[in-house]
Amino acid sequence: MNISDWRRRMDEIDKKLVELLNERSHCALEIGRIKQEQGIPIYQPTRESEVLSNAENNNKGPLSHSAIRRLFERIIDEARSAERLAMHQDPPDSGKDFKNEHHED
Numbered sequence: 001m002n003i004s005d006w007r008r009r010m011d012e013i014d015k016k017l018v019e020l021l022n023e024r025s026h027c028a029l030e031i032g033r034i035k036q037e038q039g040i041p042i043y044q045p046t047r048e049s050e051v052l053s054n055a056e057n058n059n060k061g062p063l064s065h066s067a068i069r070r071l072f073e074r075i076i077d078e079a080r081s082a083e084r085l086a087m088h089q090d091p092p093d094s095g096k097d098f099k100n101e102h103h104e105d
Contacts, residue, residue, distance in 0.1 A: 021075065025082055032083030042083050048076055 001009075035042060055072040056065045063071075 024075070025079055028079035028083055029086050032086055035083070036087050042080055042087075051076060 032042060034040075052069055052072055055068050059065055059068045
């Protein structure tokens with residue numbers, strides 16, 4: 001395979017990653033809704049540790065465990081932000097773009 005082939009393959013993988021991240025975010029929003037109904041805090045340090053451990057345990061490389069941990073820490077942080085946003089507004093329309101509505105980065 002040449003560089004163009006590899007880049008095309010990476011683009012395909014990136015598309016799948018975006019789909020999976022959005023699917024995961026949908027799950028996080030549903031969990032956030034349930035937490036709100038039950039009066040459970042958004043931040044659950046035990047669950048976060050479990051998710052990070054699971055990610056590291058599933059890692060077969062070439063990324064290091066610390067790289068996987070950092071990626072998942074960011075994913076979890078963004079999910080938590082989406083949960084907080086959803087708790088303070090009406091349910092979003094499907095496919096609505098939130099990228100400029102809640103970032104404090």
